[in-house]
Every structure is written in C-alpha cells, then in structure tokens.
Amino acid sequence: GAVVSQHPSWVICKSGTSVKIECRSLDFQATTMFWYRQFPKQSLMLMATSNEGSKATYEQGVEKDKFLINHASLTLSTLTVTSAHPEDSSFYICSARDQTSGSFFSYNEQFFGPGTRLTVL
C-alpha cells in the first residue's frame, strides 16, 4: 500500500521556538494532504487541508498564523508550529490521498503517517 512518512518522529523544544514537521508521500503523488492533531486519549481532530500549490484550508478555531502549512510539491507538505507553547504539545499526524491511482475508490482512503510527538517545555 501507499506509504506516508513524517519527520521527525518526536521533538522536544523550548517555549517560543518554532518547529517544522514534514509529511512525505513516498510512492505516490498527493495533491491534497491533511494535518491532524491528537491529544492524549482523544481522537484525531482535523486541523487543516494542505493543497499543493495553493493556500491551506484551516478548520474553525485553528490559527493559520500559528500553524503554517506549505505544500510545495506533490510529495511534501510541511507544518510549522510557530512560537510553540506547552499547550501545543500534542501528537501531529498527516495523511494523504493517492491521487494517481486509477481506481475511483482510492479517493476515499487516506494513508496516514506515523505521527510526530511534539513536547514543548
């Protein structure tokens, strides 16, 4: 199946610093990638939809100036948490849809990365 990677897998940073998380589709092209946040023992909450070559679409309540998303190529989207604070500590997961598959049904399946655990001290 399609593989999505994230880097780094975990990061610890000081309050006030910025952290960049990469999401890559390794064996397929993804016009659209999604960024989720998951707090301990909670479900995934969609933060934003990352569109290649255009601005990301943010969910209500997500600060676009704080969570900068760049989707410069068909295989890479980045999420930058700017001026991180302890309340931003969370598990960040990206997903991507396989846009190149000839099957219509592939549009419905999202392939998830392994996640990045961010801890802000």
Add this chain to the structure above:
Amino acid sequence: SQQGEEDPQALSIQEGENATMNCSYKTSINNLQWYRQNSGRGLVHLILIRSNEREKHSGRLRVTLDTSKKSSSLLITASRAADTASYFCATALDNYGQNFVFGPGTRLSVLP
C-alpha cells in the same frame, strides 16, 4: 466538529473472544471507514464501507452499516493480544475525503 461517536469507550476482553465496537454518526455520509491505532503510533486503515453497502468482511473483521440508524459496527472475531489498540471510525461526507471526521475511539484491551 466530531460526527462519529464510538461506544464503548473502552473494552477489555479475553483472547479468543469476539469484540464488537459501535459507531454512530449524525449526518448523511458517502462512506465510513475504520482505523486502528496502536499506542503512540499512526493509523492503520482497516476497512471502508460505502453508504450503499450493508456489510463487509476482511479476515477476522466484519463491518456493518445501517444508514437508517446512522450507525456502524466493527466485529473482531477470535481476538488476539495483538489486537489491543484504539479503534476509530471515520465518516466521509463526500467522495474526495475533504470532510473526514473521526469518532472518539474505542480502546480495546485483549488479555492473554
């Protein structure tokens, strides 16, 4: 906003028993998907069921969908310790996954 809601929130069973998890949702959907997440890891896609389907099987997994009741169930038969994980349902409102909403999940513990 959250759409899918799973119950139970936590389930503990003995190895070999069957585990049933339920998911309810509020609006019309195009399809519903089930995912597994091991602790601190990413999600693994288990099965997708479309709104015009009522039941699907995949190995030891059986998923049902009742659109009249806006609910789905995931049955894991002959459970194993390795099935211990959190299970999430996710509803897709359209064909393109642009509106993909996860339920709160069920934490399954399979005791050896």
